[in-house]
Amino acid sequence: MERISCSSSRSGSCSENKPGIIEDTFEFGDGILMTGNLLQEATVPGSSFTALLGLPATQAMELLQEPQSTKAQPIPAPELWRDSRNEQETLGYSLNCSPTFPTNAALVERAAKFSIYAGAQESTDANSLPSNSSENSLKLKNEPADSESNPSSCLVFSDPATPSENQKSTKRKEREKKVKVSAKRSKNVEHGSSKTGEDKDGEKLPYVHVRARRGQATDSHSLAERARREKINARMKLLQELVPGCSKISGTALVLDEIINHVQCLQRQVEFLSMRLAAVNPRIDFSLDSLFAAEIGCLTSSSFPSAVTIEPLMWQQQQNQQQPMWEVDMLQRPAAWERGGSNSFLAHDNSLFSYNSANSVSLSSNQLKMEL
Amino acid sequence: MASPSSFKQELLKKWVLGLQSCCSMAKDMGISERKKAIKLSADLAMASARDGRTCWSRAVIANASKQNESKILVQKILGSECERLVKASSIGFSSCNKRFTSKRILRRSCSSLRRIRRSAPKRVQASSIAKRMVKKRTQLLKGLVPGGESMDEFSLIEETLDYIISLRAQIDVMRCLADASERLKSQ
Numbered sequence: 001m002e003r004i005s006c007s008s009s010r011s012g013s014c015s016e017n018k019p020g021i022i023e024d025t026f027e028f029g030d031g032i033l034m035t036g037n038l039l040q041e042a043t044v045p046g047s048s049f050t051a052l053l054g055l056p057a058t059q060a061m062e063l064l065q066e067p068q069s070t071k072a073q074p075i076p077a078p079e080l081w082r083d084s085r086n087e088q089e090t091l092g093y094s095l096n097c098s099p100t101f102p103t104n105a106a107l108v109e110r111a112a113k114f115s116i117y118a119g120a121q122e123s124t125d126a127n128s129l130p131s132n133s134s135e136n137s138l139k140l141k142n143e144p145a146d147s148e149s150n151p152s153s154c155l156v157f158s159d160p161a162t163p164s165e166n167q168k169s170t171k172r173k174e175r176e177k178k179v180k181v182s183a184k185r186s187k188n189v190e191h192g193s194s195k196t197g198e199d200k201d202g203e204k205l206p207y208v209h210v211r212a213r214r215g216q217a218t219d220s221h222s223l224a225e226r227a228r229r230e231k232i233n234a235r236m237k238l239l240q241e242l243v244p245g246c247s248k249i250s251g252t253a254l255v256l257d258e259i260i261n262h263v264q265c266l267q268r269q270v271e272f273l274s275m276r277l278a279a280v281n282p283r284i285d286f287s288l289d290s291l292f293a294a295e296i297g298c299l300t301s302s303s304f305p306s307a308v309t310i311e312p313l314m315w316q317q318q319q320n321q322q323q324p325m326w327e328v329d330m331l332q333r334p335a336a337w338e339r340g341g342s343n344s345f346l347a348h349d350n351s352l353f354s355y356n357s358a359n360s361v362s363l364s365s366n367q368l369k370m371e372l
Numbered sequence: 373m374a375s376p377s378s379f380k381q382e383l384l385k386k387w388v389l390g391l392q393s394c395c396s397m398a399k400d401m402g403i404s405e406r407k408k409a410i411k412l413s414a415d416l417a418m419a420s421a422r423d424g425r426t427c428w429s430r431a432v433i434a435n436a437s438k439q440n441e442s443k444i445l446v447q448k449i450l451g452s453e454c455e456r457l458v459k460a461s462s463i464g465f466s467s468c469n470k471r472f473t474s475k476r477i478l479r480r481s482c483s484s485l486r487r488i489r490r491s492a493p494k495r496v497q498a499s500s501i502a503k504r505m506v507k508k509r510t511q512l513l514k515g516l517v518p519g520g521e522s523m524d525e526f527s528l529i530e531e532t533l534d535y536i537i538s539l540r541a542q543i544d545v546m547r548c549l550a551d552a553s554e555r556l557k558s559q
Contacts, residue, residue: 228526231526232525232526232529235526235529235530235533236529238533239529239532239533239536242533242536242537243536251502252502252506253502253505253506253509256506256509256510256512256513257509259513259532259536260509260512260513260516262536263513263516263517263532263535263536263539264516266536266539266540266543267516267539269543270411270414270415270539270542270543270546271407271411273543273546273547273550274407274408274410274411274414274546275403275407276550276554277407277410277546277549277550277553278403278404278406278407278410279403280550280553280554280557281406281553281557
């Protein structure tokens with residue numbers, strides 16, 4: 001643990017140097033080195049896995065879960081976006097590290113075999129797998145020379161021989177050696193322009209932690225340039241996931257094309273809808289109570305929560321009252337609505353309304369397009 | 373922002389506020405004027421729901437407050453925070469603009485000099501073509517996203533992300549309202 005405190009003090013002293021630059025993705029590499037340190041200190045075989053788990057497990061699990069969640073829910077991205085920066089960092093991790101995961105399927109298999117043979121606990125299997133694979137993937141990135149030793153060590157363990165402590169410890173020793181070697185090599189390659197930092201969850205590191213990879217230039221300009229490029233690439237990947245149909249496209253220019261198309265399409269939709277609204281009403285009077293009372297089904301079928309439908313009732317009563325009252329009531333009422341027992345009826349209505357609304361929307365938009 | 377649905381709710385509230393004030397302001401309007409008023413109030417509601425945290429929302433508010441006819445609407449929709457937001461947006465806007473116009477002038481003068489010197493070598497590299505394409509598209513995107521002119525690449529991408537999400541929410545809200553009012557009218 002002393003190593004961790006040393007590195008944290010170093011990073012603390014150097015934090016003033018580059019205030020504006022944050023390198024999210026390379027904190028993961030720091031985490032790996034930290035786990036390497038932990039490994040060196042751990043002596044009990046079983047505890048090393050838990051030491052591994054101690055740091056990157058939560059991050060690794062987040063990593064694995066984040067890509068699926070970002071793909072499945074484009075709309076809730078604002079909350080991911082605007083919540084703590086920690087989530088942004090993990091998004092950055094996942095998006096930068098996920099490409100490496102599939103390439104190590106073979107390694108994952110071997111790691112799985114190993115963990116099964118070693119008789120590791122069930123609960124740690126799932127956790128150790130991603131941490132193993134992620135660790136291995138990063139190390140493979142850094143040391144292609146060691147890749148031959150890696151399969152050989154894994155092959156040893158996939159033998160159907162009796163699992164023994166020796167195998168576990170030898171694999172760990174190899175990993176420790178690799179970690180030490182990687183630490184040495186990376187230190188040799190760098191020229192003091194990057195430092196390992198303490199890997200705290202939920203804390204934003206104000207200092208750039210860029211590690212120069214083997215065979216790449218290490219002067220500060222190119223490092224900063226590379227950091228900037230990595231940042232931009234991470235954001236571009238997020239954009240790609242947000243815009244439908246963009247994740248398959250490779251190449252910045254084409255992706256930007258799609259994004260521009262999408263933004264233009266959305267803006268055009270806004271124009272259409274405002275034209276529709278202007279056409280519907282001779283004056284811009286939206287008498288909310290009659291409006292919403294009639295169309296509860298439509299609104300609940302959309303992605304609004306039922307709280308929105310409660311608004312009109314509140315509106316009549318509380319036109320002059322302050323906003324906090326609304327929110328309090330809105331929170332309380334949805335429960336009442338759900339308990340109302342008319343759920344099935346509403347759901348039935350919802351399906352009808354949504355179907356109708358979808359039809360009418362498409363029809364009207366087509367008509368508008370033809371006219372325009 | 374706590375959740376997308378709360379964003380939409382806030383948007384709806386502010387939008388309806390703005391629409392009511394529009395209605396009270398002018399009784400007879402042609403359809404295009406009405407459409408403009410509706411769109412403007414929707415945009416302002418979207419921008420104010422963002423609470424001035426993003427560059428594009430500040431740009432929208434700044435643009436709207438500069439035009440005379442929309443000032444009242446801005447005040448209505450923004451409510452109490454109106455002055456603070458308008459000040460913040462206009463200040464940030466003007467400083468950004470000054471900085472970037474001066475940079476642009478410098479860049480243009482330098483690039484014109486470079487063009488004169490480099491007219492001789494006619495090799496066309498793939499990377500330069502790609503760079504030019506990307507540059508063209510970023511310029512387009514800057515024109516699309518409000519307030520995008522005064523942004524570097526990284527913040528442009530962030531703003532685009534936020535803008536796309538807010539646009540989607542706005543479209544959802546507007547569609548709901550349009551459907552509801554249409555169905556009400558047909559009844």
